[in-house]
Amino acid sequence: MIRLDQVSKQYSPGRATGLFILQDISLAFAENRFTCLLGPSGCGKTTLLNLIAGFIAPTSGRVLFQDVPVDKPGPDRGVIFQDATLFPWMTVLDNVRFGLCQQGLSHEQCTAVAQEYLDLVGMLPHTAAWPVSLSGGMRQRVAIARILALQPKVMLMDEPFSALDANSRERLQDELLRICEIRPVTVVYITHNVEEAVFLAERVIVMGPAPDTIHADIHLPSKRPRLRTSREFTETTALLRAELDTLPCCIASSSRGVHGL
Numbered sequence: 001m002i003r004l005d006q007v008s009k010q011y012s013p014g015r016a017t018g019l020f021i022l023q024d025i026s027l028a029f030a031e032n033r034f035t036c037l038l039g040p041s042g043c044g045k046t047t048l049l050n051l052i053a054g055f056i057a058p059t060s061g062r063v064l065f066q067d068v069p070v071d072k073p074g075p076d077r078g079v080i081f082q083d084a085t086l087f088p089w090m091t092v093l094d095n096v097r098f099g100l101c102q103q104g105l106s107h108e109q110c111t112a113v114a115q116e117y118l119d120l121v122g123m124l125p126h127t128a129a130w131p132v133s134l135s136g137g138m139r140q141r142v143a144i145a146r147i148l149a150l151q152p153k154v155m156l157m158d159e160p161f162s163a164l165d166a167n168s169r170e171r172l173q174d175e176l177l178r179i180c181e182i183r184p185v186t187v188v189y190i191t192h193n194v195e196e197a198v199f200l201a202e203r204v205i206v207m208g209p210a211p212d213t214i215h216a217d218i219h220l221p222s223k224r225p226r227l228r229t230s231r232e233f234t235e236t237t238a239l240l241r242a243e244l245d246t247l248p249c250c251i252a253s254s255s256r257g258v259h260g261l
């Protein structure tokens, strides 16, 4: 479904600080699979996601979505950020209706579809609420409903639950897996949290600083739900932690020239 072909990304090419963040990456993401990109801060996870989303272009190489080069964002690739970016002047229902109305659905159809997806994320009782009155977890639920209602083929999620408290985070992880069972979608999910990656993913790609950006590519058993207390879970998290421990830390772009120390 998504393919990266020898992709490199350099911010500010030509400048002394313009070093490669990603270098010669070739990766493929299969349809309806859940992949986590795991790696320390600054290693280029968001950059990779932004390339797939079409927000930025590679310096060299190609990003293909269903065999067509990505050159701009599109509703087929929904993006969810760390902080839910809801329109504060719209109710929960109108936030979800907005994108649907842009697609030319009738008023009644927009309302019906928006309600269906708000129900899916457990927010139907809050359709009339304003974003400011919601908790962070509730706002993320609305953001997920808003994206899913547009029926994207891919959901690109950039540390979507990392600003939430541990309880809300685990509940939303459970919910996300349940939603993916009901509405299969290809997910690329960024996290720097090992437990989260093991709980959610069918495949975990461990990223490190360039030039060896893809440090490990691990396929996990796809049987779900995973038990956070099981031996398999503990062993897999230990394995991934060991992989992460072998990575040099990623340091600020202005001094990336000396990474690897």
Ligand SMILES: Nc1ncnc2c1ncn2[C@@H]1O[C@H](COP(=O)(O)OP(=O)(O)O)[C@@H](O)[C@H]1O
Pocket (backbone or CB within 6 Å): 011, 012, 021, 039, 040, 041, 042, 043, 044, 045, 046, 047, 048, 251, 252, 253
């Ligand atoms: N627009 C930009 N211009 C210049 N450097 C950037 C830009 N975006 C990110 N970077 C740099 O690229 C590196 C990787 O950033 P990012 O992809 O956000 O990493 P991660 O998501 O893994 O934390 C960082 O060193 C960051 O400072």
Ligand SMILES: [Mg+2]
Pocket (backbone or CB within 6 Å): 045, 046, 047, 158
């Ligand atoms: Mg990031």
